Amino acid sequence: MNVLQPLQHLLNNPQSTGALASLWLPRAASSIAARVDWIFYYIYWISLFFLLLIVGLIVFFCIRYRQRSYVQEVSTVTHNTPLEIAWTVIPFILAMSMFVMGFKEYMNMDTPPVGAYNINVQAKQWAWTFTYPNGAVTGSLHVPVGVPIKVTMRSSDVIHGFYIAAFRVQRDVVPGRVNITWFEATKPGHYWLACTQYCGNGHSSMHAPVVVESQEKFAKWVKAAANIFIDPKTKKPLPLAVVGKRIYQIQGCVGCHTTKGATGVGPTWKNMAGSHIALANGPTQYANYKYIKECIFFPGKQDVKGFAPDVMPDSFYNYFNGPHTKHRRLHAIIWYINMQSKLRNKATEPPVPNIPVAAEKRASFAAGAHPVVTPKKP
Numbered sequence: 216m217n218v219l220q221p222l223q224h225l226l227n228n229p230q231s232t233g234a235l236a237s238l239w240l241p242r243a244a245s246s247i248a249a250r251v252d253w254i255f256y257y258i259y260w261i262s263l264f265f266l267l268l269i270v271g272l273i274v275f276f277c278i279r280y281r282q283r284s285y286v287q288e289v290s291t292v293t294h295n296t297p298l299e300i301a302w303t304v305i306p307f308i309l310a311m312s313m314f315v316m317g318f319k320e321y322m323n324m325d326t327p328p329v330g331a332y333n334i335n336v337q338a339k340q341w342a343w344t345f346t347y348p349n350g351a352v353t354g355s356l357h358v359p360v361g362v363p364i365k366v367t368m369r370s371s372d373v374i375h376g377f378y379i380a381a382f383r384v385q386r387d388v389v390p391g392r393v394n395i396t397w398f399e400a401t402k403p404g405h406y407w408l409a410c411t412q413y414c415g416n417g418h419s420s421m422h423a424p425v426v427v428e429s430q431e432k433f434a435k436w437v438k439a440a441a442n443i444f445i446d447p448k449t450k451k452p453l454p455l456a457v458v459g460k461r462i463y464q465i466q467g468c469v470g471c472h473t474t475k476g477a478t479g480v481g482p483t484w485k486n487m488a489g490s491h492i493a494l495a496n497g498p499t500q501y502a503n504y505k506y507i508k509e510c511i512f513f514p515g516k517q518d519v520k521g522f523a524p525d526v527m528p529d530s531f532y533n534y535f536n537g538p539h540t541k542h543r544r545l546h547a548i549i550w551y552i553n554m555q556s557k558l559r560n561k562a563t564e565p566p567v568p569n570i571p572v573a574a575e576k577r578a579s580f581a582a583g584a585h586p587v588v589t590p591k592k593p
């Protein structure tokens with residue numbers, strides 16, 4: 216195998232267009248790339264100039280002033296004011312010019328234009344998840360060409376780095392913080408997003424495809440991606456339990472609940488439905504449909520023995536109970552929970568059969584309107 220293949224691929228990605236890449240930078244495909252490249256090469260050529268000048272002088276002086284004999288006349292020059300001023304002031308001006316240009320561009324990258332299209336980015340060992348304003352959740356980043364995109368980034372575990380070389384955009388994703396950056400893609404094509412902070416074993420596989428497409432194509436794509444009830448490949452409705460598994464992953468239940476029996480941050484879902492749950496306070500609860508539903512809607516109400524209270528987020532109410540969902544998401548996740556349990560029965564199953572459901576047809580939902588519901592405490 217050609218060891219340089221990944222490098223060649225990065226430089227000459229056949230699917231991207233634009234000016235030929237240089238040795239240092241892949242083809243540029245965003246609105247800021249030209250300015251970033253300019254600053255990069257400004258610093259690069261100045262550094263190269265001084266490297267050659269200094270190394271050249273070192274070599275020259277070594278030869279010119281080498282020790283010729285053991286007895287030598289030595290000049291008594293101690294300093295040279297014009298020379299010292301020159302080598303202080305010129306580098307100072309050059310360094311400040313780098314700082315000013317770099318800082319200006321840094322501030323520009325830090326300030327998304329008003330009305331930019333927001334995409335939420337979740338980084339996790341070792342995958343990227345992208346959430347669009349209409350609720351679509353995907354593992355590849357799609358963006359429309361010519362539209363400023365604001366990325367709002369969060370990490371579930373350690374520091375990751377959000378880096379799209381072709382767009383010249385890089386920002387760390389830090390746990391406990393919300394970091395933002397923005398870019399505007401200028402050329403349709405396929406690019407790569409890579410993690411640029413060493414984040415553990417799977418770091419080298421933590422990359423995601425970036426697809427830049429026309430605004431019409433993107434609008435179609437994001438509408439289809441928001442519909443978790445439809446198989447994106449065959450366009451056919453999926454069985455509810457399969458939809459439930461997608462919800463389990465994209466809503467992050469997977470981060471705290473295992474399905475294999477191991478205890479995580481929360482109780483495992485293996486044989487949970489239909490079992491008797493010991494609560495920290497109060498009588499044992501039978502895990503039927505109603506109990507599971509209550510646990511999802513109002514996680515603060517039950518405190519399962521052995522688990523910290525108030526850990527499970529109470530933000531799922533709106534996702535599962537909004538009027539736009541008609542409880543289909545709730546039915547899907549509870550079907551999925553049922554599928555993990557040998558104890559499941561009529562009392563634990565949702566009141567709808569586990570068969571494919573028709574697409575979510577609500578135009579309001581597809582268009583991105585996501586009505587907010589205030590939870591009613593029972």
Ligand code: HEC
Pocket residue numbers: 462463466467468469470471472480481482483487492502507508510511514515517518519520522523524525526527528531548
């Ligand atoms: C940040 C961690 C976390 C996430 C994310 C999370 N849960 Fe939980 N969950 C918990 C904890 C902790 C408990 C135990 C509740 C308690 O003691 O208050 C729990 C309890 C439950 C229970 C009751 C289980 C039992 O054995 O009694 C259900 C059902 C449940 N969660 C469903 C979900 C669903 C559905 C999602 C995703 C949409 C989810 N959880 C996401 C932490 C989490």
Ligand SMILES: [Cu+2]
Pocket residue numbers: 338340341374375376410411412413414418421
């Ligand atoms: Cu990473």
